[in-house]
Amino acid sequence: MKKILSVLALSVCSIMSAQAAVVVIGAPGAADISASDAKKLFLGKGSKSAVVYELSEGNATRSEFHGTVTGKSDSQLKAFWSKQVFTGKGNPPATVGNAAAMKSAVASNPNAVGYIDEADVDGSVKVILKP
Amino acid sequence: MKFNLKALPIAISIAMLPAMAIADEQTNDEKIAQLEQQVQSLQTAQTESLTERFSFNGFISAAYVSSDNSAGYNGATSSADFSEDSKMGFQGTFNISNQTTAVMQLMMRGSNDWEVEAEWAYLAHSFDNGVKVRGGKLRVPLFMYSDYLDVGYAQPFARPPSEVYSQVPFSSYTGGDIAYDYELEDSTLTVQAFGGESDVNEEDEGLDLDLSNVMGLNASWTDLTWTFRAVYGQAEIDGSVGGGAVAVDNETAAFTGLGGSYDNGSWIAVAEWTTVDIDGVLADSESAYLTVGYRINDFTPYATVAYLKTTDEDEREGIPPLAFAFNEERVAYSLGLRWDAIDNVAVKFDVTYATDFGDTHGGLSNNGFNPLSGEFTYDDTMVYTVKFDAVF
Numbered sequence: 001m002k003k004i005l006s007v008l009a010l011s012v013c014s015i016m017s018a019q020a021a022v023v024v025i026g027a028p029g030a031a032d033i034s035a036s037d038a039k040k041l042f043l044g045k046g047s048k049s050a051v052v053y054e055l056s057e058g059n060a061t062r063s064e065f066h067g068t069v070t071g072k073s074d075s076q077l078k079a080f081w082s083k084q085v086f087t088g089k090g091n092p093p094a095t096v097g098n099a100a101a102m103k104s105a106v107a108s109n110p111n112a113v114g115y116i117d118e119a120d121v122d123g124s125v126k127v128i129l130k131p
Numbered sequence: 132m133k134f135n136l137k138a139l140p141i142a143i144s145i146a147m148l149p150a151m152a153i154a155d156e157q158t159n160d161e162k163i164a165q166l167e168q169q170v171q172s173l174q175t176a177q178t179e180s181l182t183e184r185f186s187f188n189g190f191i192s193a194a195y196v197s198s199d200n201s202a203g204y205n206g207a208t209s210s211a212d213f214s215e216d217s218k219m220g221f222q223g224t225f226n227i228s229n230q231t232t233a234v235m236q237l238m239m240r241g242s243n244d245w246e247v248e249a250e251w252a253y254l255a256h257s258f259d260n261g262v263k264v265r266g267g268k269l270r271v272p273l274f275m276y277s278d279y280l281d282v283g284y285a286q287p288f289a290r291p292p293s294e295v296y297s298q299v300p301f302s303s304y305t306g307g308d309i310a311y312d313y314e315l316e317d318s319t320l321t322v323q324a325f326g327g328e329s330d331v332n333e334e335d336e337g338l339d340l341d342l343s344n345v346m347g348l349n350a351s352w353t354d355l356t357w358t359f360r361a362v363y364g365q366a367e368i369d370g371s372v373g374g375g376a377v378a379v380d381n382e383t384a385a386f387t388g389l390g391g392s393y394d395n396g397s398w399i400a401v402a403e404w405t406t407v408d409i410d411g412v413l414a415d416s417e418s419a420y421l422t423v424g425y426r427i428n429d430f431t432p433y434a435t436v437a438y439l440k441t442t443d444e445d446e447r448e449g450i451p452p453l454a455f456a457f458n459e460e461r462v463a464y465s466l467g468l469r470w471d472a473i474d475n476v477a478v479k480f481d482v483t484y485a486t487d488f489g490d491t492h493g494g495l496s497n498n499g500f501n502p503l504s505g506e507f508t509y510d511d512t513m514v515y516t517v518k519f520d521a522v523f
Contacts, residue, residue: 036316036317039355040355043355045314045319045355057474058474071356071395071396072396073396073426074474075429075471075474075477076396076426078284078474078475078522079284079285079477080285082188082279082282082284082285082522083278083279083285085186085188085222085224086188086190086220086222086236086278086279086282086522087270087279088224088232088234088251088253088255088265091186091224094183
């Protein structure tokens with residue numbers, strides 16, 4: 001019984017650690033940003049020189065990121081951007097297909113920000129916020 | 132000229148000689164491969180930037196509206212109506228440069244026999260200091276939902292409460308505006324001044340008005356959860372109402388509005404309070420609404436209470452025909468549900484009950500006065516709406 005329990009506990013732990021948090025990434029030389037900076041950037045406000053990348057719609061990491069950082073669900077985000085688009089205030093950020101594409105998009109530009117699953121972080125990028 | 136053209140390659144080769152000398156170690160093949168690579172990346176950059184510069188978007192609303200009587204609330208009558216609230220819009224945005232944008236939005240409305248109109252058509256330029264200037268055809272920014280009045284998908288309710296939104300009969304103007312965003316630590320304050328001219332020609336409502344010297348100022352603050360907004364606008368009105376029955380001769384109309392909204396991802400609350408003051412015979416009015424909604428996954432039930440009343444009845448006390456025509460009073464209660472059915476499409480259900488008209492027609496176009504009974508035909512109305520809102 002004890003064995004079964006400890007196996008169960010172990011597997012729960014491993015499931016939990018497999019579900020790594022989403023992190024905001026920048027080029028290796030980029031400076032850290034605050035959670036409110038990140039919220040502004042991903043909603044098209046704040047620094048005009050910043051280049052922002054999103055994962056494409058329907059991506060689970062994208063939903064998780066917005067749940068934590070901007071507090072918006074997929075459909076709320078869609079409604080938010082349709083407000084911006086149809087009032088000429090701005091277009092949603094460019095999208096990339098996966099974590100690898102995100103890393104290569106962000107890696108070379110010190111003004112670029114994106115987000116990936118923490119498990120996908122490697123030396124090509126720097127974690128600038130753990131929301 | 133011919134000589135010059137022939138001389139050009141020679142001049143270039145001479146100029147490039149030192150570079151060639153340095154690159155001497157590379158073989159020709161390597162150099163060609165490198166050049167090809169460069170040309171290719173330049174080409175990709177160019178086509179990418181062209182497609183990135185132009186964006187095309189659209190929205191569609193299809194609505195079914197019906198009422199338990201023919202009072203005409205939002206154009207609803209007891210027979211089912213599919214065209215009153217149905218509309219379609221297309222927008223093209225072209226980024227001429229990083230700072231200059233051209234935007235054109237074409238609208239077709241069922242209530243207007245699907246005639247094509249330009250709602251937005253402007254050039255915008257952002258200066259380095261954060262000032263943004265726009266010129267062309269623009270929305271009059273009087274209400275919280277003015278800028279995306281027709282984009283149902285971007286609104287929580289089936290439609291903005293008409294008690295507030297029907298008090299101004301025009302939604303766009305020709306002119307310009309200038310706006311500045313103050314980026315505060317966790318929030319943004321936007322100040323905008325606007326000016327221009329407009330006109331209203333709505334034959335079925337008997338309105339034929341020219342609006343000149345439209346001008347106003349609007350300030351809004353948001354931290355992306357809370358939004359507060361204040362606006363003042365005025366215009367000179369000239370023309371006639373009631374199908375020519377009442378002449379309007381250069382009268383000044385003033386609009387004030389206060390609004391606030393809250394959205395924390397689960398709870399939504401929106402409230403607006405507005406007044407309209409017009410010199411002369413046209414009615415002054417005050418109106419407001421409060422909408423509260425709560426998101427449960429894809430469902431957002433909401434409730435709205437709204438009122439509208441004229442504030443200058445005493446001016447018409449001794450003139451019954453004018454009092455019957457212009458006095459207005461109404462309270463409306465709505466219960467609705469927004470369902471984010473599939474990606475880009477929201478379905479909305481709404482039941483609105485309008486009542487408390489007092490001794491007025493309640494602002495309803497088909498509510499006639501019966502001189503024999505001394506009463507208006509309807510003293511309330513119930514309106515049912517099912518609406519599909521999509522964006523692409």
